[in-house]
Amino acid sequence: MLNDNRIRIxxxxxxxxxxxxxxxxxxxxxxxxxxxxxxxxDVVNPYFRSREKSNDLSKLGIKVIGSSIKGMGAxxxxxxGEVLGPIQDESFETILDVGGDPIGARALxxxxxxxxxxKYDMLFVINANRPETQTVDKxxxxxxxxxxQARAKVTGLVNNTHLLKSTTKEEILKGQKIVKEVSKxxxxxxxxxxxxxxxxxxxxxxxxxxxFPIKMYMREDWMY
Amino acid sequence: MAKVLMKGNEAxxxxxxxxxxxxxxxxxxxxxNEIPEYxxxxxxxxxxxxxxxxxxxxxxxxxxxxxxxxARVMTSSSSPGIALKQEGISYIAGAELPCVIVNIVRGGPxxxxxxxxxxxxxxxxxxxxxxxxxxxxxxxxxxQETVDLVMESFDVAEQYRIPVMVVGDGMIGQMMEPVEFKKxxxxxxxxxxxxTTGTKGKRKPNIINSLFIDPQELEDHVHKLERxxxxxxxxxxxxxxxxxxxxxxxCVAYGTTSRIVKNAIKKCEEDGxxxxxxxxxxxxxxxxxxxxxxxxxxxxxLAVEMSTGQMIDDVKIAIKGKKPVYFHGRTxxxxxxxxxxxxxxxxxxxxxx
Numbered sequence: 001m002l003n004d005n006r007i008r009i010x011x012x013x014x015x016x017x018x019x020x021x022x023x024x025x026x027x028x029x030x031x032x033x034x035x036x037x038x039x040x041x042d043v044v045n046p047y048f049r050s051r052e053k054s055n056d057l058s059k060l061g062i063k064v065i066g067s068s069i070k071g072m073g074a075x076x077x078x079x080x081g082e083v084l085g086p087i088q089d090e091s092f093e094t095i096l097d098v099g100g101d102p103i104g105a106r107a108l109x110x111x112x113x114x115x116x117x118x119k120y121d122m123l124f125v126i127n128a129n130r131p132e133t134q135t136v137d138k139x140x141x142x143x144x145x146x147x148x149q150a151r152a153k154v155t156g157l158v159n160n161t162h163l164l165k166s167t168t169k170e171e172i173l174k175g176q177k178i179v180k181e182v183s184k185x186x187x188x189x190x191x192x193x194x195x196x197x198x199x200x201x202x203x204x205x206x207x208x209x210x211x212f213p214i215k216m217y218m219r220e221d222w223m224y
Numbered sequence: 225m226a227k228v229l230m231k232g233n234e235a236x237x238x239x240x241x242x243x244x245x246x247x248x249x250x251x252x253x254x255x256x257n258e259i260p261e262y263x264x265x266x267x268x269x270x271x272x273x274x275x276x277x278x279x280x281x282x283x284x285x286x287x288x289x290x291x292x293x294x295a296r297v298m299t300s301s302s303s304p305g306i307a308l309k310q311e312g313i314s315y316i317a318g319a320e321l322p323c324v325i326v327n328i329v330r331g332g333p334x335x336x337x338x339x340x341x342x343x344x345x346x347x348x349x350x351x352x353x354x355x356x357x358x359x360x361x362x363x364x365x366x367x368q369e370t371v372d373l374v375m376e377s378f379d380v381a382e383q384y385r386i387p388v389m390v391v392g393d394g395m396i397g398q399m400m401e402p403v404e405f406k407k408x409x410x411x412x413x414x415x416x417x418x419x420t421t422g423t424k425g426k427r428k429p430n431i432i433n434s435l436f437i438d439p440q441e442l443e444d445h446v447h448k449l450e451r452x453x454x455x456x457x458x459x460x461x462x463x464x465x466x467x468x469x470x471x472x473x474x475c476v477a478y479g480t481t482s483r484i485v486k487n488a489i490k491k492c493e494e495d496g497x498x499x500x501x502x503x504x505x506x507x508x509x510x511x512x513x514x515x516x517x518x519x520x521x522x523x524x525x526l527a528v529e530m531s532t533g534q535m536i537d538d539v540k541i542a543i544k545g546k547k548p549v550y551f552h553g554r555t556x557x558x559x560x561x562x563x564x565x566x567x568x569x570x571x572x573x574x575x576x577x
Binding site: 014015045046047048074075127129130131134162163164166220221222223 | 227228229230231234238254255338339340394395398399400401402483484486487559562
């Protein structure tokens with residue numbers, strides 16, 4: 001994680017778990033580095049956006065930037081001007097949580113000139129249990145379309161194959177197979193393999209990519 | 225079939241198509257937009273028709289037409305959009321046509337907000353349309369149940385020739401959960417001899433209509449509908465119950481709220497309280513018989529809703545004045561939290577209320 005470039009862009013098919021990954025990433029990075037900013041660029045989803053957790057994250061010292069419109073009930077694609085701050089200011093360690101699908105990635109286009117090779121990483125999150133990214137070809141098609149809209153290249157893959165709390169090691173390994181194929185075909189590294197803390201312990205240590213144990217911040221306790 | 229992870233709205237679309245629904249007419253509104261989005265992408269693949277109408281009023285009348293022609297058809301919207309569809313729903317009920325209507329409820333009144341709510345209970349169970357009509361209302365609490373009920377809704381609608389509404393609060397539409405698609409149980413579905421499919425010169429034209437010029441004919445028609453409603457009450461009422469007998473307190477909640485209540489109940493049980501739950505799965509017909517199990521030991525009932533208490537009337541009717549009915553709710557898009565519910569339960573159990 002410390003080897004990732006200063007600007008980390010999290011993209012993927014909607015529902016792949018980008019936001020959960022982004023929030024966990026921010027919390028972890030915040031333990032290692034100063035000045036962590038999480039930018040919520042989601043203009044697709046009306047619910048479960050990282051800005052909903054801005055109070056908790058702010059307490060940890062993470063700067064969260066959401067919509068310029070106050071109130072959770074806005075389904076207006078309004079992005080705050082202050083988003084530019086942590087993108088331009090090199091003293092920030094910046095995470096961009098982007099809305100799902102090519103449509104969500106369109107919001108990135110406006111910041112394109114800041115995404116210079118070696119200065120940013122764009123991670124593509126894959127959940128092989130999502131119907132639209134269950135096969136290698138479909139996942140690649142999504143990835144390509146997102147690159148097109150974002151006008152930036154993906155630099156790494158994240159295997160986030162899960163079925164929420166009922167995720168088993170086998171589910172993750174099944175996803176890993178697909179992510180590996182995508183990795184080979186596109187010559188992109190698998191950067192992270194995401195798993196709930198308990199399941200993460202069971203994963204083979206030599207798995208390709210860094211094992212990334214997470215907590216579920218976005219899902220309320222009562223949802224189980 | 226293996227489970228896939230889906231967003232509620234997508235899963236509703238997928239379930240409908242799996243149930244043979246090839247026609248969808250709607251108009252976008254948050255928080256249900258992923259349904260039309262999904263249908264617009266997937267229906268052409270099965271030679272179906274997705275049409276974004278110019279308004280909700282137009283959409284429901286397209287449903288009326290398609291249902292009249294015997295098609296499996298669905299529309300979806302969210303609260304204010306469903307309000308606009310009420311006239312059409314009354315016509316469809318009057319003309320005895322099957323269709324499925326999905327309401328992913330948001331806060332109201334008026335445009336309200338986009339966060340989850342259950343404040344369309346009156347609208348769904350009493351109806352905003354005119355006349356002596358009813359329609360079935362399902363209120364699932366998980367995405368698996370949503371998928372199952374959507375699939376079954378088409379069969380139920382055809383069996384009774386009646387509109388079926390599936391009501392989910394915004395959470396049901398927006399949350400993600402693993403689902404699988406299973407065929408619903410077989411039902412006796414008659415051939416649609418009433419549908420306007422063309423006479424081919426071999427029969428008299430079928431007429432789809434809700435207009436009756438002769439009052440006696442209309443009364444007879446309404447009585448026929450009423451007999452059908454009684455039949456539905458008898459056969460299709462559904463609920464889940466948990467520890468109702470001899471409970472200190474019995475909670476009544478549906479949809480995602482019932483899941484929050486279950487968490488509160490667990491906490492109370494840790495301290496030795498016995499707390500029951502009645503979860504209506506059909507809001508109409510309301511599961512009145514579930515309340516017969518409540519005994520003298522119970523101190524009171526607690527209705528929990530994401531509204532200011534629209535279900536209370538039905539709970540009071542069902543308990544027949546034998547027990548006090550209390551209420552806890554959040555509204556406007558706010559979601560109740562388990563601790564507040566737990567406190568309410570404790571107050572009733574401890575005689576504070």
